[in-house]
Amino acid sequence: xxxxxxxxxxxxxxxxxxxxxxxxxxxxxxxxxxxxxxxxxxxxxxxxxxxxxxxxxxxxxxxxxxxxxxxxxxxxxxxxxxxxxxxxxxxxxxxxxxxxxxxxxxxxxxxxxxxxxxxxxxxxxxxxxxxxxxxxxxxxxxxxxxxxxxxxxxxxx
Amino acid sequence: xxxxxxxxxxxxxxxxxxxxxxxxxxxxxxxxxxxxxxxxxxxxxxxxxxxxxxxxxxxxxxxxxxxxxxxxxxxxxxxxxxxxxxxxxxxxxxxxxxxxxxxxxx
Numbered sequence: 001x002x003x004x005x006x007x008x009x010x011x012x013x014x015x016x017x018x019x020x021x022x023x024x025x026x027x028x029x030x031x032x033x034x035x036x037x038x039x040x041x042x043x044x045x046x047x048x049x050x051x052x053x054x055x056x057x058x059x060x061x062x063x064x065x066x067x068x069x070x071x072x073x074x075x076x077x078x079x080x081x082x083x084x085x086x087x088x089x090x091x092x093x094x095x096x097x098x099x100x101x102x103x104x105x106x107x108x109x110x111x112x113x114x115x116x117x118x119x120x121x122x123x124x125x126x127x128x129x130x131x132x133x134x135x136x137x138x139x140x141x142x143x144x145x146x147x148x149x150x151x152x153x154x155x156x157x
Numbered sequence: 158x159x160x161x162x163x164x165x166x167x168x169x170x171x172x173x174x175x176x177x178x179x180x181x182x183x184x185x186x187x188x189x190x191x192x193x194x195x196x197x198x199x200x201x202x203x204x205x206x207x208x209x210x211x212x213x214x215x216x217x218x219x220x221x222x223x224x225x226x227x228x229x230x231x232x233x234x235x236x237x238x239x240x241x242x243x244x245x246x247x248x249x250x251x252x253x254x255x256x257x258x259x260x261x262x263x
Contacts, residue, residue, distance in 0.1 A: 097209060101177060
C-alpha cells in the first residue's frame with residue numbers, strides 16, 4: 001500500500017509546479033510594479049514543487065520502479081507494452097532535467113526588476129515558463145502511459 | 158532605473174543551454190557505451206542519479222563561469238531566447254530520437 005501511495009506526491013507536486021508556471025505566465029503577460037512580487041513568488045513555488053516532484057519521483061524510481069524482478073519496470077518489460085518503459089519511461093526520466101533546470105532559470109530571470117519595463121526580457125521569461133508548462137504536461141502524459149504499461153503487464157491485455 | 162539584462166540571467170541562460178545539451182549527449186554516451194553507465198552507477202548507486210547530479214553541476218558551475226561582463230555585452234534578450242528554444246529543441250530531439258530508434262530496433 002505504501003508503495004502505491006508514495007508515488008502520488010511525485011505526480012501531485014508535478015501538477016502544482018505546472019500550475020505555478022501557468023500562473024507565472026499570466027503575471028508576466030500583465031506585469032507591473034504591483035504584481036512583480038507575486039511573479040517572483042509563483043516562479044519560486046513552481047521550482048520548489050518541481051524539485052519536490054524530482055526528489056520524490058527519483059526516490060520512488062530508484063527504490064520501487066527498478067526493484068530487481070518485482071519492480072514496475074519488469075512488469076512492463078514482461079507485458080504486452082514493453083515500449084512503455086523502453087521509450088516512454090527512458091525518455092521521461094531524462095527530459096525531466098530540462099523542466100528542472102528551466103524552473104530554476106525562471107526564478108533567476110524574474111529576480112531582475114528590469115523585466116517590468118523590458119518587453120524582450122518578458123519574452124525570455126515567457127519562453128522559459130511556456131516550455132516548463134509544455135514539458136510538464138508531457139511528463140504527465142508519459143506518466144499515464146507508463147502506468148497503463150504496468151496495468152497491461154499485470155492484466156495481460 | 159536601467160531596464161537591462163543582468164550577469165546572472167545571461168550566465169544561467171547560457172549554462173542552461175550547455176547543461177541541457179550535455180545531458181542529452183550523456184544519455185547517448187552512457188546508453189551506447191556500457192563502461193560509462195557502469196562508472197556512473199558506481200558513483201552514486203544509480204546511473205540516473207549520477208546523470209542528474211552531473212547535469213546540475215554543469216548548470217551551476219557554468220552559470221557562475223558565464224556570469225561575467227564580457228558575456229553580458231555579447232548577448233541580448235533575443236539571443237538568449239533563441240538559445241533557450243534551440244537548445245531545448247536539440248536536446249529533446251537527441252533524447253527522444255535515441256530512445257525511439259532504440260525501441261524500434263529492439
